[in-house]
Amino acid sequence: MNRIEALVRPNIRALCPYSTARDEYQGSLGIFLDANESPYPTGWNRYPDPHQKALKEQLSAIKGLPAENIFLGNGSDEAIDLVFRVFCTPGVDNAVAISPSYGMYAVAADINDVQVRTVPLGPDFSLPVEALKAACDAYTKLLFLCSPNNPTGNAFDPAELEALIRDFPGIVVLDEAYADFSAKGSLRAKVLQYPNLIVLQTLSKAWGLAGLRLGLAFADARVIRLMSMVKYPYNINQSTQELASRALQEPVDGHIAEIIAQRGRVAAELPRYGFVRRVFPSDANFLLVQVDDADALYAHLLADGIIVRNRTRVPLCAGCLRITIGLPSENDQLLQSLDSYEKGDIHR
Ligand code: PMP
Numbered sequence: 001m002n003r004i005e006a007l008v009r010p011n012i013r014a015l016c017p018y019s020t021a022r023d024e025y026q027g028s029l030g031i032f033l034d035a036n037e038s039p040y041p042t043g044w045n046r047y048p049d050p051h052q053k054a055l056k057e058q059l060s061a062i063k064g065l066p067a068e069n070i071f072l073g074n075g076s077d078e079a080i081d082l083v084f085r086v087f088c089t090p091g092v093d094n095a096v097a098i099s100p101s102y103g104m105y106a107v108a109a110d111i112n113d114v115q116v117r118t119v120p121l122g123p124d125f126s127l128p129v130e131a132l133k134a135a136c137d138a139y140t141k142l143l144f145l146c147s148p149n150n151p152t153g154n155a156f157d158p159a160e161l162e163a164l165i166r167d168f169p170g171i172v173v174l175d176e177a178y179a180d181f182s183a184k185g186s187l188r189a190k191v192l193q194y195p196n197l198i199v200l201q202t203l204s205k206a207w208g209l210a211g212l213r214l215g216l217a218f219a220d221a222r223v224i225r226l227m228s229m230v231k232y233p234y235n236i237n238q239s240t241q242e243l244a245s246r247a248l249q250e251p252v253d254g255h256i257a258e259i260i261a262q263r264g265r266v267a268a269e270l271p272r273y274g275f276v277r278r279v280f281p282s283d284a285n286f287l288l289v290q291v292d293d294a295d296a297l298y299a300h301l302l303a304d305g306i307i308v309r310n311r312t313r314v315p316l317c318a319g320c321l322r323i324t325i326g327l328p329s330e331n332d333q334l335l336q337s338l339d340s341y342e343k344g345d346i347h348r
Pocket of ligand 1: 074075076077078102146150175177178201202203204210213214215
């Protein structure tokens with residue numbers, strides 16, 4: 001048994017996956033009497049490609065990795081759930097995760113009855129390398145890292161991440177949902193070097209397709225095969241496959257550049273308010289901002305029709321709001337609302 005197989009849940013290692021009608025015949029011409037579909041063309045009367053071949057080829061060209069190293073999920077949330085189902089025996093195995101970080105790692109763990117051991121980030125939200133290693137035991141299958149991290153916004157040093165991937169005996173899930181906004185780039189190419197690395201990305205952020213639900217996982221081909229075996233056969237619907245394929249032909253570099261410029265602008269404006277204590281450096285499309293009274297400012301912004309995320313009850317984030325960077329005009333309105341809060345004009 002190789003290193004990856006040894007990490008897989010025994011029942012998944014032995015799984016005989018569902019084989020779809022379309023696994024047996026893959027041509028597009030013919031008389032399809034194999035899948036009990038309706039013959040009447042509604043636009044959606046045929047099942048979609050369960051392997052999303054065309055979309056994966058397109059993403060392969062964009063991301064510079066072979067299609068066999070790409071998994072597509074119903075958002076990255078599906079991939080997060082699947083790694084628990086593939087690798088962790090409920091009630092037995094555990095996962096380690098940085099804290100604070102994206103909330104779905106813990107929710108997916110709870111759903112799968114897997115213990116999560118959270119390790120607080122170090123000073124200035126740095127990667128707590130030694131504490132992460134110390135939190136592991138013989139039953140630790142997964143390590144969740146997120147870079148740039150949500151909600152802190154910072155990206156970790158790629159060399160530090162790589163050293164951790166190299167040393168960690170289990171699977172490292174590196175969530176790069178916000179990597180398109182970071183000058184530190186992506187480690188996805190490293191999946192060809194480290195079979196224990198899964199890199200998550202999504203079309204929900206920089207690509208502007210949150211409503212379509214398309215998440216990407218990059219990993220060793222064996223890991224991709226395991227995730228594909230466990231997923232629902234037709235997890236990416238026909239419309240998502242078609243619309244994502246169309247959207248991927250339109251570059252989003254202009255939007256990314258504008259978000260990054262606006263992030264700089266808002267970050268530069270915020271410290272002039274007396275109630276702003278700290279604007280944390282961000283490599284993402286949001287800013288974590290510590291203020292005197294997060295609940296009061298949150299309520300003020302809400303009353304002005306501006307919805308931000310109140311993170312004041314999240315570990316290490318007391319007093320913090322997480323503010324997504326919007327259109328320039330939306331950021332103008334945010335700053336205007338902050339002006340009125342400072343003056344004590346309204347809603348106080
Ligand atoms: N990872 C991180 C770090 C996120 O912040 C989010 C959403 N906020 C996701 C994953 C979920 O992405 P998706 O829309 O692809 O499910």
